[in-house]
Amino acid sequence: MIILGLTGSIGMGKSTLARMLREAGIPVHDADATVHRLLAAGGKAVAAISAAFPAVSRADGSIDRRALGQQVFGNTPALRRLEAILHPLVRADKAAFLARCRRRRCRLVALDVPLLYETGGDRQCDAVMVVSAPYFLQRQRVLARPGMTAETFAQIRARQCPDAEKRRRADVVVPSGLGKAVTRRAVKRALTHLKRG
Numbered sequence: 001m002i003i004l005g006l007t008g009s010i011g012m013g014k015s016t017l018a019r020m021l022r023e024a025g026i027p028v029h030d031a032d033a034t035v036h037r038l039l040a041a042g043g044k045a046v047a048a049i050s051a052a053f054p055a056v057s058r059a060d061g062s063i064d065r066r067a068l069g070q071q072v073f074g075n076t077p078a079l080r081r082l083e084a085i086l087h088p089l090v091r092a093d094k095a096a097f098l099a100r101c102r103r104r105r106c107r108l109v110a111l112d113v114p115l116l117y118e119t120g121g122d123r124q125c126d127a128v129m130v131v132s133a134p135y136f137l138q139r140q141r142v143l144a145r146p147g148m149t150a151e152t153f154a155q156i157r158a159r160q161c162p163d164a165e166k167r168r169r170a171d172v173v174v175p176s177g178l179g180k181a182v183t184r185r186a187v188k189r190a191l192t193h194l195k196r197g
Contacts, residue, residue, distance in 0.1 A: 001101060002108045002194055005125035007116035008132060009160050010153070011142035013176030013183065017131045018112045020187050029097040030112045034090050039063040048085045053078070066147065073155050087119070108194060117161045117169060127194060130170035132163055133177035 006021070006028070008014045018028045038045035041061035049068065050057040056068040072079040094111060101109045110129075113121050122128050133141075142153050167173050172190040176183050 001098075001106055002126045003098070003124060004108060004110045004194060005116045005122050005128040006110045006112045006131070007114060007122075007128065007166065008130050008176075009138065009163050009166065010114070010156050011138040012133050012163070013131045013141075014112060014114065016176065016180070017129070017174060017183065017187065018110070020184055021110050021191075024187070024191055026108055026110050026191070027097070027101050027106055028110045028112050029094050031090055031094070032112070032114060034093045035086060036065075038086065038089050038093075039065060039068075044089055045085055049082070052081050052085065069152075073152065108191070115160065117166060118159070122169070127171040128169065129172040129174060129190060130166045131174045131176050131183075132167055133175065135163075137177045138163075 004021075004026075006014060006018060008017070018030060021028050035045075037043055039049070039062060040046075041058075043062070046057075046061060046063055049063050053068060053071055056064045056071065058064050068082070072082050098109065111121065111125065113119070116122050116125075116128065139153065142148055142156075143150065172186075172193075174183055174186045174190065
């Protein structure tokens with residue numbers, strides 16, 4: 001089974017690319033979606049995060065992600081505490097996904113991980129696909145998100161490996177700033193190449 005790492009900086013189009021991979025029949029494990037499940041009511045991370053960050057618990061039993069973000073951005077010790085809770089749970093979910101895919105004899109699977117290089121997740125991958133767009137477009141996309149500020153965007157970018165470094169290290173770079181048709185063609189070419197081995 002070929003494991004494809006899918007990554008890209010915030011606002012580069014990872015979600016669109018992951019959707020294209022799913023449409024092509026490729027199983028995709030989404031690390032962000034896993035975190036959302038872990039923080040939802042009944043999620044496996046709720047108790048530990050509520051204990052570590054009491055002010056972020058909601059009455060419905062979920063975690064207020066915005067309040068949690070406010071507590072950890074710019075606070076390295078708090079961020080490390082959060083990562084110590086979440087990362088093992090995300091890794092366990094990813095391992096279960098890969099085990100299911102192996103049992104189903106999938107030829108190719110993708111791991112959608114925003115911090116793939118930053119966490120060393122690329123070492124588990126046979127190839128890495130990076131989605132990239134020009135900075136002006138990245139900034140425009142990110143600042144259009146509800147609640148996003150230029151300051152938060154700058155903090156997120158500071159934690160991420162620079163786009164140029166990601167592109168340099170990637171096996172495949174998919175452009176997302178030239179329209180979806182161009183992105184789709186690049187994905188199709190990459191998948192054909194990867195499936196050939």
